[in-house]
Amino acid sequence: MTEQIPITEQERAVLLLAAEGYTNQQISRHLGISERAAARRLGEFTDRHGLRGRTHAVAYALRNRLIEPVEPDDG
Incomplete structure (x- = not known):
């Protein structure tokens, strides 16, 4: 049995966007939270x-499958 790694939904959302190369400012705009909140998460x-x-x-x-790899856009 694998151990559950704790992660909040907001942490997951921030990590997904960080994986795509978003800055804290871009993450904050995308999620509708403050830049400080993005950095804090x-x-x-x-x-x-x-x-x-x-x-x-x-x-x-990524290694612990808390987020899925982002597929490149072919467009």
């Missing part, structure tokens, strides 16, 4: 899991 996730930053958080989330 990412920071809370990295702190809780002992990660070293945005890139490490995205890699961790």
Whole structure:
């Protein structure tokens, strides 16, 4: 049995957009939250899991299937 990794829906949304290369400002606009809230969600996730930053958080989330890889747009 695999251990459940805690993640909120807002953390998941922020990580998905970060994986697509969005800045905190772009994430905040897309989700309708403040830029500070976007940064805080990412920071809370990295702190809780002992990660070293945005890139490490995205890699961790992908590796642990907390988010799905984004398919490139062929258009």
